[in-house]
Amino acid sequence: MAALLEMRSITKTFPGVKALDQVTFTVEEGEIHALVGENGAGKSTLMKVLSGVYPHGSYEGQILYDGQEARFRDIAGSEAAGIVIIHQELALVPLLSIAENLFLGNEQSQGGVINWPATYRRTEELLAKVGLSDPPTRLVGKIGVGKQQLVEIAKALAKKVRLLILDEPTAALQENDSQKLLELILELKQQGVTSIIISHKLNEVRRVADRVTVLRDGATVSTMDGSEVTEDRIIRDMVGRDMAHRYPARTPKIGEVLMEVANWDVWHPEQAERQVIRGASFNVRKGEIVGIAGLMGAGRTELAMSLFGRSYGRAVSGEVRVGGRPVDTSTVPRAIDAGLAYVTEDRKELGLVLEEPISKNITLANLPGVARGGVLSRGEERQVAERYREAMNIRTPTVFQKVVNLSGGNQQKVVLSKWLYADPQVLILDEPTRGIDVGAKFEIYSIMNQLAAEGRGVVMISSEMPELLGMCDRIYVMSKGSIVGELARGEASQERIMELILANERGAAAR
Template sequence: MTDKTILEMRDITKTFPGVKALSNVNLNVREGEIHAIVGENGAGKSTLMKVLSGVYPVGTYDGEIRYDGNECRFAGIHDSERVGIVIIHQELALVPLLSIAENIFLGNEQARFGIIDWNLARKRASELLRKVGLRENPDTLITNIGTGKQQLVEIAKALAKEVKLLILDEPTASLSEKDSAALLDLLLEFKRQGMTSILISHKLNEIKKVADRVTVIRDGQTIETMDKADVSEDRIITSMVGRTMDDRYPSRTPSVGETIFEVKNWSVHHPLHPERQVIKGINLKVGKGEVVGIAGLMGAGRTEFAMSVFGRTYGTNISGEVWLHGKKTDTSTVRKAVASGLAYATEDRKVYGLNLIDHIKHNVSIANLPGVSSRSGVIDDMKELNVANEYRRKTNIRSSSVYQVAGNLSGGNQQKVVLSKWLFANPDVLILDEPTRGIDVGAKYEIYTIINRLADEGRGILVISSEMPELLGICDRIYVLSEGRIVGELAGHEANQEKIMRAIVRGEERGAS
């Protein structure tokens, strides 16, 4: 890293109808550094990077961009890529049914005399894959590799464009700890080679590991930029949310009643490979007013278990029993599961949780249309509007109105819409799968507060999370899942990360023996 400034963004202001997303934001990036940008959901981080990369072209914002000493007026993303600025968005832009090589050179085809040279494409793709630590065959379809490897293909795609400034927007949001560590190590290697990177992340431990400097954005404004030596989680959090957060998890005095939800001897086989058993005889209970967690490593079967219980939306050859309020219950379809008082907030809110092209009002009411309909079964628009406004207020959804399109909300506010949808369905038991994935510490606190309120109302809450501190911070009891089996059960006040990992390791050893 040098002291030379490679990028300056001066007084950047970006306005959407009814919302000022950025207000006189300033950013200074030095050549060869990893510069982190942090802020709450909706703070304007991604918007700023879209301005920089030309996704929002010149003329749609106010302010000035100077890159490598020259003023830049990008009319589109191809203009920024021509000077070496490449952005990798949080949602990967890969085509699943095309090969790795085809994806790497999509829009940047290796052609001679107007004809694609596939031999050259495969050769160059292999070279680029080696640079990012992959040994895959360039002809392998994207759909046949995992998310971590797909993220590395995106980086190889950026390298093919001779990237000088690499922008990564939440690159590890969907990755396992192992894949996340490999990606961060790759960024550090690029830094040693002289590449400049901008990293947007909510994971403060990752920022502390790799960032040379950190810029905090709050409510569309630059708050401060700090050097690596001055970076601490407490300082970042205070700058992000405008207040100290001495306790990351809101306090609650649990009052657990009788068992409200029970799963007995639950087994599930893989939907495409029926001979493979994914869930192996799980027994699990949730009490009235209790927050119960499911811990486990990636691939342990947590989401598969939840989806199979909720309307059998995953798996085949499913056996076992679901009991609600002491009665055996049929949850074999989503309609039956919801009618019985069960709700499931998926880990993938963008694909399965929301209709991103529809507004908040319809998303909130969709799971309980009878609740906004007249006796004749016709939707009452005013009733639906009142319900949407009520839940917007209850869950503190930050939006211009309930007519704002869900896809234009920040991740944290999208998650609140998902919660509102299921709260309006009035479930007795709510399964929350990665409820705070990809959202900032301030929004997480609000989600935890909602979970506590639901428990205080007497509902049963089952939380699946990859973040052990989260489970330890909010759960009254924790089940440990490993390779489709329950391998441990810990009271919340007795649990710690060491005990959870010990249970996982012992469970894997038993499974291998």
Template sequence: MVPILEMRGITKTFPGVKALDNVTLSVVPGEIHALVGENGAGKSTLMKVLSGVYPHGSYEGSILFEGEECRFAGIHDSEAKGIIIIHQELALVPLLSIAENIYLGNEITRRGVIDWQETWKRTEALLAKVGLRESPQARIDTLGVGKQQLVEIAKALSKKVKLLILDEPTAALQENDSATLLELLLEFKAQGITSILISHKLNEISRVADRLTVLRDGATVSGMERGEITENRIIRDMVGRDMAHRYPAREPRIGEVLMQVKDWSVWHPLHSDRQVIRDCSLTVRRGEVVGIAGLMGAGRTEFAMSLFGRSWGAKISGEVTIGGKPADLSSVPAAINAGLAYVTEDRKALGLVLDETILRNTSMANLPGVSSRGVIDANRERRVAEDYKSQLNTRTPTVFQRVVNLSGGNQQKVVLAKWLFTDPDVLILDEPTRGIDVGAKFEIYSIINTLADQGRGVILISSEMPELLGICDRIYVMNKGAFVGEFDRAEASQERIMESIMAGDRVAEGN
């Protein structure tokens, strides 16, 4: 079959780094083509070349689409050909309606005035195609992340898409929403739409991909047909080695109670009649990794943020002790001084200053640690950043690299370095491996084990149950703002966790 897309000999260089090295990619009409590789392998860079974000002339090689050589000067050129990319970070305006977002920059007008009736009519038809029943006039900020992702796809359909590129479309989704999106991709395939799927979730790739291309260190290393695709082979080609064990081994050495939370309750900061966290009690021992499982909206992030210096919530009540002493968590600086640190779910918006260097991001939560008489000691600051770069194996030529230029896995390591430099007793990790590849995940798990071996306590919030089961010593289950179950490592299973969630739903309905 004649390919709909051919990328030949694509080479892209940034100052000091060759991001792509003679990459080839061939995609045939009507297929779902998976593109996989570790963070920093070049996947997103290749798609930015294809979509015109990096214009013709800024790279070497050629792009053929539907048999015609393309020299895109910008993203509008690629969209005019029917090549539409949906990035991992959704590009929607929260305070605008669904219809306004779908036709933003592509408005339906009559005599120079927006035709709202026609806009709403076409939006309804597009929403029906992606399985949404929301009103076209509903605001984006009233929708969950899963539905927002579907709005992005509806927006792509409005541009008469021929090749749909999805960059980590399920990274922030729960299993049900992920399954819905994958089914939609299969429906598009039946309609003749071609898709390129970038994902770190190998089970999803195995389920829907017709063919697969693996990138490693900016080069094409292998391609697979559907019958050849297995998770073990993908991992081997991605990381250049077998990973028989997804989770590093650890012999737990669990000590006395390090942190205790009693009867923690939190109310919504804007809706004063809505209680979000309900009388939650939790303990963490020295050397223990404690997981918090739950579906999206269960209250896990709200619980963590309210603990960490009351960063979220109102009318917060309850008691917290760290090291046997009452902990002052009244503000973020107080929480840091009490020995608590929090790696946020959204590393780009809340965890990092993207335009700053690795060096500055590493030191910013503990400036006294790199200062002398109130003045930052540049040599000490550099030594600290270099030390954590080495400890965490952050892949970058220099600590003066801007964080925005790092891969997701390396950005996460910089966030970890920032909080480890505060020397916490307890570290809360909120979705620490979201959107990063299996190799980087293994390195994050190894860091977690090292922290536990040092006698620190770790609280891990994750939407991936295999991850919780693979590295946690004990797991709490949260549902509707309350803990509804607790399991030791030996008794925990996906089935028992889901049973606790469902039982919690039944109790809530009974109330």
């Protein structure tokens, strides 16, 4: 196969940081090429250079595309050449229809007037190619994230894509949707579309990639054929060391019950007849990491958010005890005062103020701690931020760096720092390692172990069953809003968890 893309000695520098250092990257026509590395390794920066987000002249090096030097000034230039990038944060407008999203900025018009019949016909053709049967007039906000990802690919096909770049395409998808998307990428390969896929899910990389390139600290470490790929090899190249143990060793010292939740009921905030959480009861002990497993839609996040200040749902009822005493968690400030903290699964939308510096984000949940006489002390704020920067190994040149400029793993450390500064007794961590690499995951796991060693209780919600099995002392299993089982570490397995879920679903169907 001939090279469709060659990126030669690409160097990109930001103030105080060299993000890319002499990176060389070659993609052959018709292949699926995986680009992997830790958060902050330079993967997204390299793709932004390629797609014109960082225009020619703002970086050093040369890009050859289809044998010709490419000097893209913006995304419009790269898309005109058939290069389309789909970012992790989907660029769709929820209040517009599928058809309107597909051709936004690329309207099917005649004489300046949109030809709606032609638009709908073309939309149906493109949706058929990606396996969607939804009508073109359906609002994008009314379909799930899995379908939205397929709409993004259909949108790329509408632009006559030749090189498709997918940045963490399955990060927010459940297993079934992830598999469908990977199958589609393989089908597109048969249709002549070349793909670059950025992913932290190494099992997916092994399944679809013809070749894999590893970046570390802004430099190319290795490129290997798919036949040579093993997870151990990729991890070694990504982090610069062997990781014989994916989860840090820990000897639990579990004490008395720290938090108890009894008979917790939650109703949907908009659908009056729909009960989302049904009589949920569970507990967590001092020094214990408790997992909550379940499929998408089981109610795990809804349970966590309703406990933390009733941030979700209506007609919430039940009892919460901390240290044996009933506590009021009906508002977020009261939940914090009761000793609870909740690290949301959506750190960018709900966990952080992205345009504010690290220092302000870390102190947000405990402003009185950096105030003197009711006045915020910037000096104290900086000292607190510096302390957590060092303790949590937040990689940044300064605590005044805007959080939006950090990698996903470092953003997650800022969120954790914010809640640790509030000094909670129980931390509820919702998908704490979503969208971060194996090295950063290990650091997050180590932080969780340290919190447990301090006698705090940790509740971990995760869609990755191996993660729950590797980290948790006990696992509660949820299905359709109910807790349907409790498994000790020694008896927990993926098969046992799925058995409990399927048994409940069969019982619900029979009722």
